[in-house]
Amino acid sequence: xxxxxxxxxxxxxxxxxxxxxxxxxxxxxxxxxxxxxxxxxxxxxxxxxxxxxxxxxxxxxxxxxxxxxxxxxxxxxxxxxxxxxxxxxxxxxxxxxxxxxxxxxxxxxxxxxxxxxxxxxxxxxxxxxxxxxxxxxxxxxxxxxxxxxxxxxxxxxxxxxxxxxxxxxxxxxxxxxxxxxxxxxxxxxxxxxxxxxxxxxxxxxxxxxxxxxxxxxxxxxxxxxxxxxxxxxxxxxxxxxxxxxxxxxxxxxxxxxxxxxxxxxxxxxxxxxxxxxxxxxxxxxxxxxxxxxxxxxxxxxxxxxxxxxxxxxxxxxxxx
Amino acid sequence: xxxxxxxxxxxxxxxxxxxxxxxxxxxxxxxxxxxxxxxxxxxxxxxxxxxxxxxxxxxxxxxxxxxxxxxxxxxxxxxxxxxxxxxxxxxxxxxxxxxxxxxxxxxxxxxxxxxxxxxxxxxxxxxxxxxxxxxxxxxxxxxxxxxxxxxxxxxxxxxxxxxxxxxxxxxxxxxxxxxxxxxxxxxxxxxxxxxxxxxxxxxxxxxxxxxxxxxxxxxxxxxxxxxxxxxxxxxxxxxxxxxxxxxxxxxxxxxxxxxxxxxxxxxxxxxxxxxxxxxxxxxxxxxxxxxxxxxxxxxxxxxxxxxxxxxxxxxxxxxxxxxxxxxxxxxxx
Numbered sequence: 073x074x075x076x077x078x079x080x081x082x083x084x085x086x087x088x089x090x091x092x093x094x095x096x097x098x099x100x101x102x103x104x105x106x107x108x109x110x111x112x113x114x115x116x117x118x119x120x121x122x123x124x125x126x127x128x129x130x131x132x133x134x135x136x137x138x139x140x141x142x143x144x145x146x147x148x149x150x151x152x153x154x155x156x157x158x159x160x161x162x163x164x165x166x167x168x169x170x171x172x173x174x175x176x177x178x179x180x181x182x183x184x185x186x187x188x189x190x191x192x193x194x195x196x197x198x199x200x201x202x203x204x205x206x207x208x209x210x211x212x213x214x215x216x217x218x219x220x221x222x223x224x225x226x227x228x229x230x231x232x233x234x235x236x237x238x239x240x241x242x243x244x245x246x247x248x249x250x251x252x253x254x255x256x257x258x259x260x261x262x263x264x265x266x267x268x269x270x271x272x273x274x275x276x277x278x279x280x281x282x283x284x285x286x287x288x289x290x291x292x293x294x295x296x297x298x299x300x301x302x303x304x305x306x307x308x309x310x311x312x313x314x315x316x317x318x319x320x321x322x323x324x325x326x327x328x329x330x331x332x333x334x335x336x337x338x339x340x341x342x343x344x345x346x347x348x349x350x351x352x353x354x355x356x357x358x359x360x361x362x363x364x365x366x367x368x369x370x371x372x373x374x375x376x377x378x379x380x381x382x383x384x385x386x387x388x389x390x391x392x
Numbered sequence: 393x394x395x396x397x398x399x400x401x402x403x404x405x406x407x408x409x410x411x412x413x414x415x416x417x418x419x420x421x422x423x424x425x426x427x428x429x430x431x432x433x434x435x436x437x438x439x440x441x442x443x444x445x446x447x448x449x450x451x452x453x454x455x456x457x458x459x460x461x462x463x464x465x466x467x468x469x470x471x472x473x474x475x476x477x478x479x480x481x482x483x484x485x486x487x488x489x490x491x492x493x494x495x496x497x498x499x500x501x502x503x504x505x506x507x508x509x510x511x512x513x514x515x516x517x518x519x520x521x522x523x524x525x526x527x528x529x530x531x532x533x534x535x536x537x538x539x540x541x542x543x544x545x546x547x548x549x550x551x552x553x554x555x556x557x558x559x560x561x562x563x564x565x566x567x568x569x570x571x572x573x574x575x576x577x578x579x580x581x582x583x584x585x586x587x588x589x590x591x592x593x594x595x596x597x598x599x600x601x602x603x604x605x606x607x608x609x610x611x612x613x614x615x616x617x618x619x620x621x622x623x624x625x626x627x628x629x630x631x632x633x634x635x636x637x638x639x640x641x642x643x644x645x646x647x648x649x650x651x652x653x654x655x656x657x658x659x660x661x662x663x664x665x666x667x668x669x670x671x672x673x674x675x676x677x678x679x680x681x682x683x684x685x686x687x688x689x690x691x692x693x694x695x696x697x698x699x700x701x702x703x704x705x706x707x708x709x710x711x712x713x714x715x716x717x718x719x720x721x722x723x724x725x
Contacts, residue, residue: 121582228670258438258671259609263653263664270663285583292655292664315657329587331612333656335636341591344584347552 075109083141104303117294167240171252173232184220230261309384400426404463434614437624495556506544554585626682633708
């Protein structure tokens with residue numbers, strides 16, 4: 073089975089100007105040599121705190137940023153080698169749903185036009201066919217057919233997110249990037265959208281790249297998880313394996329910092345001191361060593377490589 | 393930990409009235425809550441459930457369009473609603489303090505950290521600038537800001553989000569209040585920073601014997617931090633009681649549904665129990681129970697008659713007809 077999307081040693085560096093007059097130059101290693109694969113019909117969850125590079129990863133996958141190094145293979149073909157037609161085909165096959173459904177829908181467009189827009193831009197479709205597609209999609213995301221003639225302000229947050237999902241699906245993509253798709257929604261609405269995304273995956277065989285702060289939601293939605301810290305993957309593997317028994321000290325601390333879902337679950341926390349350092353000057357060796365409760369002498373000299381530990385990959389000297 | 397009652401809200405209602413007086417939004421409607429000294433209460437609700445209005449009512453900081461139309465608000469034996477603005481100013485920041493969601497918006501970018509942390513001490517206690525400055529350094533240390541001596545003269549933009557929120561916390565506890573109200577205090581923070589901050593608040597609470605009120609939409613914070621829980625829906629408290637009792641056996645269908653809708657770390661990926669429909673529009677509430685249109689256990693009675701608050705066991709109540717058979721007595725009677 074070929075992966076829908078495979079990233080090999082993917083890297084994105086941004087040049088940063090420091091100081092008012094731009095004297096010193098620094099490089100932000102937003103994404104620094106990460107590799108992952110998403111199989112058909114599967115969900116890959118990306119977790120990490122702000123500045124870990126998860127949004128840059130999403131942008132690279134969407135083709136909104138050019139990688140500084142490494143490659144992305146789509147259905148086995150390298151994106152860098154694609155001609156214009158191939159690029160266009162790729163863009164149609166990879167769609168996105170963003171966090172804020174108030175910002176991602178144009179308030180001056182009717183819902184029918186919003187959902188049909190990707191289709192109009194990419195294909196020549198008869199108006200009758202267009203109308204049929206729109207009502208088909210509205211039905212798919214659980215909105216009434218009359219929604220087509222309304223404007224975004226007439227919908228609540230949850231309904232808007234359904235519209236954004238319908239727009240993402242109109243071109244029948246193979247991969248959908250979900251960047252915090254439920255964070256802006258009310259608690260009682262989140263479950264509706266998460267269930268909808270699951271149903272759509274089952275029905276259409278979609279693959280998802282799921283990015284979220286809420287670890288429980290990621291663990292619930294994903295088949296595999298990658299945990300990122302300062303542009304690097306520190307641990308990756310089956311979602312269940314990682315959620316139940318994390319190995320990397322950062323993953324452990326992160327999951328222990330997640331809020332309990334029940335008062336009886338109040339658990340022991342791995343206290344982490346300090347905050348995520350600036351990605352312009354990340355610590356030497358293992359990026360996590362200044363905050364790590366298990367840091368050893370070699371951690372600040374030698375960068376650990378991902379290696380298999382009990383059925384998942386971990387980048388930590390504790391296991392080598 | 394529970395001592396004597398510190399705060400008790402009795403049938404409190406606060407409404408927003410439109411300029412022509414034609415539209416009334418019952419943002420807080422007949423709320424009765426009490427909180428003991430040193431206790432932690434979580435007020436949970438979705439956007440538009442009235443939880444933030446309730447917090448502002450407790451501080452008497454409502455915007456001009458809002459009125460407190462009924463009820464009493466007893467704090468340390470005095471009715472806060474009977475106090476003049478001048479007297480209220482002496483309570484606010486000294487006896488009751490508040491932490492808001494966005495630390496950048498609660499700090500003034502033009503004043504140094506020390507100035508802002510010391511301000512309540514100067515204003516409320518009339519301390520000299522130098523003493524207040526020294527106290528500010530102590531406070532920064534107590535909220536675990538590294539090298540407080542240098543940080544004290546820096547400005548908000550020189551701090552990270554987590555540090556700013558801790559500084560807001562330091563301002564909150566500067567005059568040793570009895571009650572600290574935190575309105576979504578960790579929404580803008582990363583997970584590990586959130587955990588640090590919540591642990592800090594808990595330590596401060598233990599050291600100072602503070603009572604804490606968390607206003608949040610996040611049931612996880614309640615599960616982690618709170619002793620008591622009040623669930624709000626459409627301006628009313630639909631269920632309240634001890635946290636562990638409610639999590640183990642919720643009475644109100646809304647509470648039940650909320651608890652069922654949160655994904656768990658260890659679940660097998662089963663479908664979540666979603667709540668159909670949308671939260672109601674507060675200016676246009678349905679007749680009867682506001683949750684009736686979304687309720688899986690709705691009866692005809694629910695659609696015509698709003699349920700009163702039924703006390704089902706001491707310290708626990710629910711606004712639902714389903715709770716009527718369990719009621720000890722109707723508190724509305």
